Amino acid sequence: SKKLYLSPSLLACNFADLQADLAKVEMEADMYHFDVMDGVFVPNISFGFPLLAAVRQVSRKPLDLHLMIIEPERYFQRFKDAGASSITFHLEASKHPDQALRSLRDLDLGAAVALNPGTPVCLIKDLLPLCDMVLLMSVNPGYGGQKFIDYTLGKIKELRQMIDERNADCLIEVDGGVKLHNCRELVAAGADVLVAGTEVFHHKDPAACLREFRRLNL
Ligand code: DX5
Ligand code: ZN
Numbered sequence: 001s002k003k004l005y006l007s008p009s010l011l012a013c014n015f016a017d018l019q020a021d022l023a024k025v026e027m028e029a030d031m032y033h034f035d036v037m038d039g040v041f042v043p044n045i046s047f048g049f050p051l052l053a054a055v056r057q058v059s060r061k062p063l064d065l066h067l068m069i070i071e072p073e074r075y076f077q078r079f080k081d082a083g084a085s086s087i088t089f090h091l092e093a094s095k096h097p098d099q100a101l102r103s104l105r106d107l108d109l110g111a112a113v114a115l116n117p118g119t120p121v122c123l124i125k126d127l128l129p130l131c132d133m134v135l136l137m138s139v140n141p142g143y144g145g146q147k148f149i150d151y152t153l154g155k156i157k158e159l160r161q162m163i164d165e166r167n168a169d170c171l172i173e174v175d176g177g178v179k180l181h182n183c184r185e186l187v188a189a190g191a192d193v194l195v196a197g198t199e200v201f202h203h204k205d206p207a208a209c210l211r212e213f214r215r216l217n218l
Contacts, residue, residue, distance in 0.1 A: 001217070001218065002192070003192070004187060004192065004193075004194065004213075004214065004217050005030040005031065005171070005173075005192060005193040005194070006028065006029055006030050006193075006194055006196070006210050006213055006214070007029070007030060007031045007032065007033040007064050007173070007193055007194065007195045007196075008025050008029050008032060008033060008195075008196060008197065008200045008201065008206070008210065009033040009035060009144065009175070009195050009196060009197030009200075009201075010022075010032055010033065010034055010035070010055070010197075011033075011035045011046060011144045011197050012144050012145075012197030012198050012200065012201035012202060013201050014201075015047075015051075018051075018054070018055070019058050021201060021206070022055070022058060022059055024205075024206045024207055025200065025206045025207055025210060026059060026061065027207060028207045028210035028211060028214075029061055029210060030061070030062070030193075031061050031062040031063065031064045031085065031086075032055065032059065032061050032062075032063055032064060033064045033066060033175070033195045033197075034052060034055070034063055034064065034065050034066065034084075035066050035068065036048055036065060036066065036067050036068060036069055036079075037068045037069070037141075037142060038068065038069035038070060040069070040070050041068050041069050041070045041090065041092075041093050041141075042068045042141050042142035043142050044142040044143055049078060049079070049082045052065075052079065052082040052083050052084065053082045053083055055083065056082065056083025062085035062086065062110075063083055063084050063085045063086075064085065064086050064088070064110075064173075064193075064195075065079055065084045065085075065086065065087045065088060066088045066114065066135065066175065066195075067079070067087060067088065067089045067090070067093075068090060068093075068141045068142065069089075069093065070093050071093070071094075072087075072089035072090070072093055072094060072100065073089070073094065073096075073099070073100045073103060076100075076103055076104060076107055076109070077107065080107050080109055084109060085109065085110060086109055086110025086111070086112060086132065086133065087104055087109050087110070087111070087112065088112035088113065088114045088133065088135045088173070089112075089113060089114065090113070090114045090115075090116065090141075091113050091114065091115055091119060091123060091124065092115075092116055092119060094113075097113060097127060098126075098127060098130065100113075101113065101127060101130035101131060102130065105130070110132045110133065111130060111131060111132050111133075112131055112132055112133035112134060112135055112173070113127060113131055113134055113135070114134075114135035114136075114137060114141075114175075115134070115135070115136055115137060115155075116137050116140065116141065117137055117138065117139070117140060117149050117151070117152055117155075120155075121136075121155050121158045121159045121162065125162060128162065128163065128166060128168040128170055129166075129168060131168075131170045132169070132170060132171065133170060133171040133172070133173050133192075133193065134159060134170060134171075134172055134173070135173040135174075135175055135195075136152060136155050136156055136159065136172065136173070136174050136175070137152070137175055137176055138152040138153075138174055138175060138176040138177055138178070139175075139176030139177050140176075141176070144197040144198050145197070145198045146176060146177055147177050148176065148177030148178070148179070148182055149176075149177070152174075153185065153186070153189055156172060156174060156186060156189040156190050156191055157189045157190060159172055159190065160172060160189065160190025161190075163190075171192040171193050172190055172191050172192050172193065173191070173192065173193035173194075173195060174186050174191045174193070174194060174195065175195035176195075178194050178195060178196040178199065179196070179199045180199060180209070180212055180213065180216065183196075183213055183216055183217065184216050184217060187217045194213065196209075196213070
């Protein structure tokens, strides 16, 4: 079967001892999902450049940035300098998403666009050739620990079909309410990258949790 990428979300870590939480999953994670929130695009504020730079110092894994901020293009260079490997910005937050995706390519960063649950998949049809990945939000962005919104499963299938029809070189990432109990249907629907925060870092054994995600999808 095709490769499944696991991107544990650092939003669910213990920030007073982040290095210990990273050490628990470093062997099993494919990358780390890093949620940046500005309190404007979403009703919550998380973290930014200093924490990203600190994570870059203690881990070799790719850092999968999810920018939940307005005017994301203003900060691409600074997130690259702080250690980002790929940047996902929200379609709803960008006036010129085509240009933004091209800028990410020019910066040699993985280029990705995210869609809120209520944003239809058809809006990114023409952008697919510019995307290394599309992130489908399966909760309204802003907080960890929310329940998976069921209709987003249909959006994964629709995007899978759109990508396959065009033979586009683009991964599908799913973020929000991803758990061991629903991961198989997400992967069956076409997800390539699973983001999980609460499920992984609130687990008594985060590494075993990631191994279980893999075992369920062999
Ligand atoms: C929510 C963030 C998610 C969040 C997921 O806005 O984008 O990455 O950390 O958390 P869980 O896995 O707990 O739903
Ligand atoms: Zn996220």
